[in-house]
Every structure is written in structure tokens, then in C-alpha cells.
Amino acid sequence: PLHYRDDLKSVLIPYGLVQDRIEALASRIFSDLHIHIPEQLICMCVLKGGYRFFSDLVSKIQNENRLRNDRSLPMSxxxxxxxxxxxxxSSDQLEIMGLSDLNVLNNKHILIIEDIIDTGVTMAALKTELEKFQPKTVHVVSLFTKRRKDKKCIFKPDYSGFEVPDHFIVGYALDYNEYFRDLEHICVMKESGIAKYRVTGDDHVE
Ligand code: PRP
Ligand code: MN
Ligand code: MG
Known part of the structure; x- marks a missing residue:
């Protein structure tokens, strides 16, 4: 869109390709996990970055449910x-909110749906927290995994859509200080864009 035109270097992955990849992931996940039926699979959205991937992936798994009459995968x-x-x-403070009422996870199958695994710190911490509720199984799907130059990533998801180069990417709900979530394609920012939206000191984004 017009409001980000001067802040972006290039499109890394166009929206259509993201959608195709999610469709492939949905069908793989459906095939692997439907064996747990008739139990529900708890699909867990990791806000905010994961919301679009979550929404599209869940719809596409629903499509699999709609198209088949030999098997199905109920979800909550x-x-x-x-x-x-x-x-x-990544700052050293990781905040996890909304966990208190998650006793519903006890003895259940969980699929954590995340946008990107970069250092892996977020997912490693989240998975450890969720294990406390003693779910039966925990699977993780991330739309992107980062190919980090320092090779330091402490978490490997069960399913990943794309491996991306070591650039800060935005769009499709991935943000830079709360900007660019409202962008269709996955894009790489210009240095000038990074500087423009940078926050300093106590300027906190919510
Ligand atoms: C981003 C992204 C992942 C996490 C990945 O979330 O959405 O959740 O960082 O980074 P890591 O593997 O290095 O831990 P962020 O903290 O920006 O919050 P947001 O989802 O609300 O944007
Ligand atoms: Mn996130
Ligand atoms: Mg973010």
C-alpha cells in the first residue's frame, strides 16, 4: 500500500505463494493428526504475529474436513x-499473557500456530510453559523459520512453511514496532524504514 511504499526494499514472498504453502501445510497436518480423532485438536494462536497464519491455516484444515468423508479432525x-x-x-523480557485459564489443555492435543521462529527463544519458553498444563501432545507449526547467520536457533518446529534468509521480515501480520501488520506480502524493509519506525529508550509500543 501507499503508506509503506518508501519503507520497503522488496517483496520476499508474495501473498499467493504464502497461501499455497499454507494449503500444503494444512493437508500434511490433517493427514498426520487426524489419527487422534475423535478427540479435539486445540489450535493455539500465538498473538499478535500469528493471527493471519492461524486464521488461514485453520480455514484450510476446515476445508480438508469439508472435502473428505473418510476422516476428520475436530478443532477448538x-x-x-x-x-x-x-x-x-528480541528483548530480554518475554511476556506471556492469557495463560491463566489454560487448564483446558490438560490431557489434550495441542497444535501451536506461530508466524516465525527466529532465535527460537519465544517458542522454547512457550512450549515449556504449556507443558506445565500436562497436555497429551504438543506440535508446533511455524510459517517461517529463520536461517540465522550465527546458526543459533534453539527451537525446531514440527512443521515449517518457509525457511527465510537472515533479514527482518514484515507483512502478513508480522510487524516492526506494530507497523506493517497490515501488509499483504512478506517484505524486506529498507534501512530508512527501519530507522523511521525505530523506538528508543522508554517509548514503549503496546
Ligand atoms: C515475534 C514473532 C514470534 C517471535 C519469534 O513476536 O511473532 O512470536 O517474535 O522470535 P524468536 O524466535 O527470536 O523468539 P513479537 O515478540 O514481535 O510479538 P508479536 O507477535 O506481537 O509481534
Ligand atoms: Mn509473535
Ligand atoms: Mg513483533
């Missing part, structure tokens, strides 16, 4: 808010 939906990033770096 949960939402959790995890945040650590300020500017383009």
Missing part, C-alpha cells in the same frame, strides 16, 4: 499473547 481454538521484540531485536 485458543489464543495466547507472547511478546518480546522491540525494534529488530
Amino acid at each position: 481454538l485458543e489464543f495466547i499473547r507472547v511478546r518480546s521484540y522491540v525494534n529488530d531485536h
